[in-house]
Amino acid sequence: MVSISAMREVIMVAKRLDEKNLVNAFEGNVSILRDGYLYITPSGKNKALLTEEMIAVFDAEGQQVGGIVPASSELKMHRAVYEMRDNICGIVHAHPPCLTAYALCAKSFYSEAHAEMLWDHKCIEVVPYGRPGSDNIYIGVKPILDKGRDVMLLANHGALAVGKTVFDAMNKMESVENAAKISILAKLIGEPCALPKEEVQALLAI
Numbered sequence: 001m002v003s004i005s006a007m008r009e010v011i012m013v014a015k016r017l018d019e020k021n022l023v024n025a026f027e028g029n030v031s032i033l034r035d036g037y038l039y040i041t042p043s044g045k046n047k048a049l050l051t052e053e054m055i056a057v058f059d060a061e062g063q064q065v066g067g068i069v070p071a072s073s074e075l076k077m078h079r080a081v082y083e084m085r086d087n088i089c090g091i092v093h094a095h096p097p098c099l100t101a102y103a104l105c106a107k108s109f110y111s112e113a114h115a116e117m118l119w120d121h122k123c124i125e126v127v128p129y130g131r132p133g134s135d136n137i138y139i140g141v142k143p144i145l146d147k148g149r150d151v152m153l154l155a156n157h158g159a160l161a162v163g164k165t166v167f168d169a170m171n172k173m174e175s176v177e178n179a180a181k182i183s184i185l186a187k188l189i190g191e192p193c194a195l196p197k198e199e200v201q202a203l204l205a206i
């Protein structure tokens, strides 16, 4: 059965990401997979103004069973990513300014100076470029998911986070964006002080 609470969760997360300037009307999308149904934000609608009837809902056969406006153009990516690992129930694709800046440079975000970042997220790797909305955008996602990573960069585009819930995916996206901002600021001040090698290895192993 279609879940109203899943629709509300998609809206809640989309609004929070919008408030934090991580998405806008034309960029970013949020989805939930629950009981075989996929719930996803619509295409081209302001995330702050979403209502339940705007959330596109698809059944297990891929038929649209809810939503009065077309689904996000990244629906194919969301569908494919849910198939890649069986513990994913929520996906956030956003264009956070600092992570997207790394993505434009096709540079992984990794800091041996930031203990929490090493502990929580290890390294944020780059998925090779694929045109937005096409099947090519998610070809390189699986090898990174297979390493147990939940956040990654989409080259020349933005970032992708997955989680056991959509809130989990949102929290990770916010946390990594904040760490990327700190890293960029630290480099303006000077050279970030790397932790000792043994401590880096210990944090990466947690």
Ligand SMILES: [Zn+2]
Binding pocket: 027, 028, 093, 094, 095, 132, 157, 158
């Ligand atoms: Zn995008």
